[in-house]
Amino acid sequence: MIKTRFAPSPTGYLHVGGLRTALYCYLFAKKNKGKFVLRIEDTDQERFVEGATENLIKTMKWCGMDYDEGPHADASETGDCGPYIQSKRTDLYKKYADELMEKGRAYRCFCSKERLDEMREAQTKNKQAPMYDRKCCDLPESEIQKKLDAGKPFVIRQKIPYELIKFKDLIRGNVQFHGKTIDDQVLVKSDGFPTYHLANVVDDHLMKITHVIRGEEWLPSTPKHIALYQAFGWEIPEFAHLPLLLNPDKTKLSKRQGHVAVEEYINEGYLREAILNFVAFLGWNPGSGEEKEIFSLEDLEELFSIEKVHKAGAVFNLEKLDWFNWQWRRKKFEDEVDNDQEKRHQKLYELCKQHLTEGQMQNEELLKKALFTVQEKILQNPKEASAHIDFYFKLPHYEKELLTHEKMKVDLNQAKVSIEESKKSLENLEKWTEETIKESLTQIVEKLEVKNGQVFWPIRAALSGLQFSPGVFEIAFVLGKEETINRLNHAIKKTT
């Protein structure tokens, strides 16, 4: 039975890089009919953040990535190796650290921070790799006991074997490190908490994780973990190190260069489908010439394969995210409204109601029609809906030059003629629909023997007071006959 795990440390939010890792772990498990575990790696007491774990779980759920084992909202655990929160398992790690010391694969280190700092400084100065010098490695038993009795604080270090450590990474192939180049890692800190390296290996083993899928930043510490599995005599899981997500300058994706928390994207109005779809394609694609790019989580569960994951890092490109969001928003919208006009109005309203002004909300009839004319813009960015439709409620102040257009050959005189003629024609209109308005204005174009733009532009400008707006027929229709005539009169005054 294949089993993967996502093991974030609760720093306050879910990082988009973490989301991608979680997604691949989830997809790999689903694809192989295995299980997916969430485990909270909170062994660093100094970095404790209130509510971070709850937040992480909330975001995971929002994304739709359900886990088979892990911390649940009601704090109960499934399986037989919970809790899935490491800070609640400290005794366990202590036991395994002791076992390692008995086997001679770990040792107590009493060196002070000061000594360590000095040592590293000297090593760096001599252009040597800063590494622990194993001063405490072969301390005689009597001396260890003496220090222990004196209550001297200590850490437990892993004794890395000086040999070649090889492993096969599912994404990178054969990788090898020599033990001599690897530092004796601290496994248990002086406060008794384990470090990532110990807790991670112990838990992965106890939880029967078969595939360790994690970020590339862990590649250099994998030999330490392998040495640990070997020291315990445990079966070594498969490893897959994912390429990093990058800033535009190709450095590891960081807070400084934009939003990094999934929550921030949620708050900005990005859909979960879009975020997941986008993130899935950062470092992976279905391959074999597939040109489709829009896939749901369910689709991906079928399609995913770890072999198609890239080796090189991928720049986190917001423009492409926006595009995915646009595709998904439109797709979902069309699916939901199902060609039903009433549903369409309702849905548009729901999408942007939280961003509308009070004045706009009061006139519901006008509002619904208005929203309809800026459908695409709402779908692209619901936040801006209010600004796009405000001219329907109150004609903005504009300069008379707005009624003119050099390229379309509309000067003030032409604008005046066009508007006056149109007004007369519209006034006589009995049925007020987009069709009849269009018909009426088109007749004016023919009558005046001018181009479409020479009539349509000044009218549209007069009705909207804006340089950019929806089309002239729909505006007139939404505004209604009376207001349309009013606005045309207002424009005529400006031209005289």
Next chain:
RNA sequence: GGGGCCAUCGUCUAGUGGUUAGGACACUAGGUUUUCAUCCUAGCAACAGGGGUUCGAUUCCCCUUGGCCCUACCA
């Protein structure tokens, strides 16, 4: 300094021992019975460099260069 990973358009990428090196985003131009947007069409744009192996390398090997990651009692 040490160790490791990586390298196709600006970005995400497909692809192969012989291809006009394909797609998407972005960008540019034109069209969509007025403008912005949408939509459609077209265009621009890449195999890091040098050696091999080979009839033939973007593809396989080596070197160089470049980028990145790790090098904590953080994960």
